[in-house]
Amino acid sequence: MFRRISNFAVACAMVLTLGLTTAFAATKTTTIRVTGMKCNQCSSSVAKALKATAGVQEAEVSFEKGQVVITYDDEKVTEAKLREVINSTGFKVAE
Numbered sequence: 001m002f003r004r005i006s007n008f009a010v011a012c013a014m015v016l017t018l019g020l021t022t023a024f025a026a027t028k029t030t031t032i033r034v035t036g037m038k039c040n041q042c043s044s045s046v047a048k049a050l051k052a053t054a055g056v057q058e059a060e061v062s063f064e065k066g067q068v069v070i071t072y073d074d075e076k077v078t079e080a081k082l083r084e085v086i087n088s089t090g091f092k093v094a095e
């Protein structure tokens, strides 16, 4: 009996989680390769430009890996726009 109740609780929690995931369905994460970054200052200027862009929630820039991981709201900004922002910093998006 108790087991049944706790299974029900788990099921409720799953439904809740699924509901929340749907509510944030507009949030996307993308990884973009960027060339030309040589140090922390390079990566922070790319991060700064991205974070100043409407719709960007998170921008993790690694000059060592030469990549940018961006979490964004795809209703507010497109990946093409994010590439444009990166290119405008002077570093180049690798195709």
Ligand SMILES: [Cu+2]
Residues within 6 Å of the ligand: 037, 038, 039, 040, 041, 042, 043
């Ligand atoms: Cu640098």
